[in-house]
Amino acid sequence: MSSPIRMCIVCRGRFPQESLLRLQYQDFKLQTFKGIGRSFYVCQNCQSAPKLSEHIIKVCRLDKKYKEMIKSALKEIFLYG
Numbered sequence: 415m416s417s418p419i420r421m422c423i424v425c426r427g428r429f430p431q432e433s434l435l436r437l438q439y440q441d442f443k444l445q446t447f448k449g450i451g452r453s454f455y456v457c458q459n460c461q462s463a464p465k466l467s468e469h470i471i472k473v474c475r476l477d478k479k480y481k482e483m484i485k486s487a488l489k490e491i492f493l494y495g
């Protein structure tokens with residue numbers, strides 16, 4: 415059985431779901447997907463993309479003023495999962 419294919423929000427490439435980082439923005443916080451609500455995917459290459467936070471802001475329809483908050487949340491996610 416093959417895993418479902420999902421799209422990376424940054425490069426729009428399609429990858430097996432299990433190879434992607436799944437994130438969500440909920441309760442004013444960017445976090446790894448907790449199993450409920452809307453989520454989106456980032457491929458391994460794009461996890462270090464310089465414009466990752468801007469893509470997340472766009473996909474979550476956030477105000478640009480949250481860019482630093484998104485960046486620091488990403489830092490934590492990459493450090494601690």
Ligand SMILES: [Zn+2]
Nearest residue numbers: 422425457460
């Ligand atoms: Zn990508």
